[in-house]
Amino acid sequence: MRVNQLDREIGLNGDTVRFYTRIGFLNPVKDPVNGYKEYSPKDRRFLRFILSARQLGFSVNNIGQPYRPIPTIMVRRLHYVQHWRGPIWKLSCLRQSVIILTAV
Template identity: 40%
Template structure:
């Protein structure tokens, strides 16, 4: 299969196939006559695996490590469980951070709703943001 054929069969883009090839995840055969890359069924399986793993939050480095372990005859399942547990903790932490940010943004929008737009002559950029940051600094004791 050529790049476009592999991409179509894996329901991804040719750019993704090229990138995964460039980083060494996919290892196509090069036709010496024309230099085209030719992929086989093993490449298709690995590409589909990589796309599924990416959808679960695994990094390309994770995927390469898992693929290498599999190629060496090991079962990477223990590593998969460990990685996904760590990724889940990271995602849940990031969700909490984003929820707190969302609350601060909503609070600011509510507070600013009736405040007029104004130009400040004291060198500040925007009084709206300064007022919120000032309140946050006062609350946090900075």
């Protein structure tokens, strides 16, 4: 899969894909025939992971390299998200109850 195919599929621009390639997060293989960089399904999965982590507020430095241990700050943030998942769900249910009660 080439840069333009990857960015179209995921909804990015080529510069973003090239940036993550340049800093070593993605590891495309250069096609010996035409010289294009080919990204693997593993690169695609890791790019989706990077984007999800960025949406959760992780910096590029916090995300780390693939195949390295997950940085401590990332583990802490994941625990934080899991810790608040229950209370957020309860608040959502409470909100729904208020909407139902006020609709009557």
